[in-house]
Amino acid sequence: MMASIRFHGRGGQGAVTASKLLAEVAYMSGYYSQSMPFFGAERRGAPVIAFTRISDEPLFETSQVYHPNIVVVLDPVILRAVDIFSGVKEGGTVIINTTKKPEDFEFEQDYLNIITVDATGVAIENDLLLAGLPVVNTPMLGPLIRAFELLNMPLKLELLERVVTRKFGKAGMKNVSAIKQAYERAEMKTIRGKRKRKRRKKEKITVEFPISFPSEGVAGKTKMWRDFRPEIDYEKCNDCLSCWLHCPESAIRVNDRVEIDYEYCKGCLVCSAICPKRAVKTGREVFA
Amino acid sequence: MNVRILTGNESAAYSAMKSMVRVVAAYPITPATPVVETVAKLVESGEMQAKMIRVESEHSAMAACIGASTAGSRTFTATSSHGLAYMHEMLHWATNARTPVVMAVANRAIGPGWNIWADLSDALSQRDTGWIQLYCSGNQEIYDTIAMAYRLAEDRKVLLPAMVCYDGFVLSHTAMPVEITDFEGFLEEYNPKWRLDADNPFTHGNILPPEPFAELRHNIQKAHDRALKIMKKIEDEFYEFTKRETPLIIEEYRTEDADIVIVTMGAIASEAKIAVNSLREKKVKAGLLRIKSFRPFPEKDVKNYLEGKRVYVFDRAISPGSGGQLFREIRSALAFSDVKSVVPRVVGIGGIDVTKRTIEKAIFERKIWIKEVVA
C-alpha cells in the first residue's frame, strides 16, 4: 500500500518542512517514506509544491506525484491560482486551511473527502507566529493524521508530537498544542464532485533561441503574494511621489494622483514606511 | 595569386581578417599565441577592420566573443590546452545562446606536468559542449576552413559555434605556402537574425523551465544534423569560388579497393597518406579515411566507407578509462555493419612525434591481417 501526498503552499510557509516532517513521522511509524520538494524559480510568497510518499514497501520512485491520495493546502489564497484538485485519486482526501465548509468546494472527481480547518486561526491562538505571520505548516499536520486514518495507514499523533518537538526545540510545545487543536477542530465530509471534466490540451513549445519578451506579470498576478494591504489616504497625500519612487514592484501608478495597482502589489508596505505624510494605511489582506 | 609562406597560426589570423571578422577577444597561450599576436598586428596596422579586446583570461575571451556576437558582430578567438579548458563554461554558453563564434584551437596536452606539445585531448574534452569541431591537417586547410566555418556557423539553419582545430607546433608553427584568397563573395558581412538592440528590447537567456529547455537542446541537436547537409553545400560552393577542394566532413584517400583503412584526424592524417602509399608498395592495399568533422559526427559516411574493411583507428588523445575517443565513435558508428574488425591505437600523446613508420609499424604488427590481405 502506498500513499502519496501533495502539499500546496506559498514560498516561506513551510510546505517543504511539512512534507519532511510527515516523512519522518511515517518512517518512525514503520513505513518507508520519501519527501520531495519541487523548486520553481519563484521567491517568497509565490505558490510552491512539495510531495511525500509513504509505503509499506521500499520506494523507488524519483518522479513527482501526479495522482496524490491526499492534498494539503496551507493557504486558501492558493485556490485562486492553482487547481489543487488536479489529479487527486477518486475517493482521496483534500485538506484545506480555510474558514469555509467542506461543501463549499467543487471539483471534477466523483467523490472526495474534504477536510477543512482554520489553521491560521489556530496558529494565531497558539501564538505561533514568525515575523508577524502565522505559521500554518505544523498545525496542518493535525488534520493530516485524520486523512491517514481514512487510508487505513494510521500514523501516531504522539510520534508527530515527538518529531515536532525535536525539530523546533522550545517552540515545539506551541506547535504540539496547535497540531492537537487543528486535529480536533478539523471538519470532514465526503463530497460529490459537481464540476464538469475538462480536457486539457498541451501547448506545443518551440524554442529556437532562449529569448523572452518584456511583459507584465511574469509571475502572474502577484496580488496573490499579498498578506498586507496598503491603502492611500488621499486626504493626507500631498503628491510627493515618494511611494512611486520607492515601490519595488512598479505597482504604483502616477495618473492624476498616485494609485496602487492592486493586481500586482505584493504588499511589502515599503510605500507606507517611507510616506512622509503617513498617508498610506495598512491592514491585513483578506482574500478568502 | 597571392601565396605566402605562413604558419598554421598565421593562416588562422589571416583567414579571420579575410572573413571580415569585426571583433576579436583573445588571450595568449602556447602554441596559439601567434594567432593573437598576428591579429593584434593586423588590427593595429589598420589592415584588419576589427576591434581587438586584449582580455585578462580565456573565460573572459569567450564571454566577450559571445557578447559581441549577440550584439551583431562576426567574432573570432584562438586558444589552446588549459585556455580551452578554462573556457569550458562559456563554450556551453555559446552553444545554448546560439552564437556563431568561430575559434582557432592549436591542440595541445593539458598538464600537469607542463606539456606544450601536440595532443588532441584539449578539444576532445570539449566534444559535448555542442560546438562544431573541425580538425585540419594542413595550413591551407586551416585558412580555408575558418571562412567555411563562418558560413556554416552563421547559416540560419545551423547557428552554432565552431572550433577549427589543428595540432599544436606540428601545424601551428610549421610554415607552408598558403594562398590568401579574398572571401568577399563567398562570405558577406555578418547579418544576424537578431541582435541586442535598445529599440527592440528582449531578454536573452533568462530562466528556461524544463520543457522549453529540453526543446532548446533538441533544436541544437537538429541543427547539428542539418549542419552535415549544409557542409556538403558549402564544400561545393567553396570549390566554385576558389577551385580548391577543401573537405569539411571527411576526406577519403584510396579507400575504394582497400583492405585496411586507417582512420584518424588532424596532422596525423596527412602523414598517414604517405604511409598508405608506402604500404601499397609493400602489397598491402591500404586506404585512409580522415574525419574532419568530429562534431557533428558523420556516422553515415563512416559506415559507407568502412563497410567490409579492416579498420585501424589512430587517436592522438585518450579518454582514460575508455580509450581513444575517435576509436569509440568509429566503433559505435559501425555497430550494425559487417565491418571485419576495428582496432584502436593511441599515438602521439603529449607531442610524441608520429611518423609514417609509426603508422606502418602498427599495421604490420597485426600479423593476422597481413596474412589475410597479402596473398
Place this chain on the structure above:
Amino acid sequence: MKISEMEREEYVLPGNTACHGCPSTICLRTVLKALKGRAILVIPACCTSVYMGPFPNSAIKVPVFNTAFASAAATASGIKASLEMQGDDTEVVVWAGDGGTYDIGLQALSGAAERGEDIIYICYNNEIYSNTGIQRSGATPFGAWTTTTWAGKTEHRKDVSEIMLAHGIPYVATASTGYLKDLYEKVKKAKEIKGFRYIEILAPCPPGWRFPMDKTVHMGKLAVESGMWILLESVNGRFRFTGVSRAIAEGKRKMRDLEEYLISQERFSHLSKKEIDEIRRYVQEKWSRLIKLEGEVDAAIAKFYV
C-alpha cells in the same frame, strides 16, 4: 532634482518574481529611469536573473543579456566592442550582485576597468549570496550570520569601490537604496562620462539580513547615517564624500550609533559587546582612511565620531 522630474516610464515591470521589499528591483527601476531605458543590460547569475521571470516572458523592458557568473564585465566589453564597430552608441550596463562583483567576477571586472572599456558597471551589494539562499561573500561584514557562517563571519569585508579607485578609472561612486535621488543623479552623471564607470549600491535584503520587508529603504538610510556605508564619488580622480556622508565628514551631522543599525537586523543579533566594538573600530578606521584620501576635509575624526 525633484521626484516629479524623474522619468515616468517603467522599465522593471510589475508582477515579477522578486521578494517583498526587494532592494534590487527598487534600484534597478531607478537606474533604468536615469538611463531613460537606453541601455543594454548584462546580468550575471544573481537575484535579478531570477526575478526577471521565466521564458517566454521577461520583467525587464530594456535589452538584457544573461551571462555566466564570472563574466559580466567581459561580456559587456564584447557587446560594447560590437556596438562601436557598428556605430551604435547605446550604453552597455552591467548589473551584478556582490557575489558576481567581489568574488567570482572580480578578475573580469578588474580586467575591463584596466582596459578602460566604455561601460557602466553597477554592483548592487546586498552583502551576501542571496540568490542561493544567504551565504557569505567577500562583501559580508564582520559578525554577520549567514548559512555558511552560522556563528557570524570572522573576517571584515573588502571594499571593491576602493579597489576601483585604485584602478584610476574616470568614475567611481557608491550609493544606497536609502537615497534614490542620489543614485539617479549619480547614474546620470556616469552616463555623461566616457570610459569605465563603477557604481556600487548598498542593497539591504529583508530575508537575507532578517529585517521586516517594509524597512528596506529605512535600512539603506540607517546604514549611511550610522557610518557603516559611506556615500562617495570620484570623478577623474577627484574624490569626495556625498550626501549624508559628506555632512558627517564635514562635522555638520553626528553619526548615529552603529548599534542602532546592527540591532535592527537579526543577522547581527548574536553579536557580543566585543564584536560590536570590533565593527566600530573597522568603521572608524575606514573613515579616517577615506578622509585622508579626500584631503580637503580637515575635520578631526574625534569631532564627528560619537
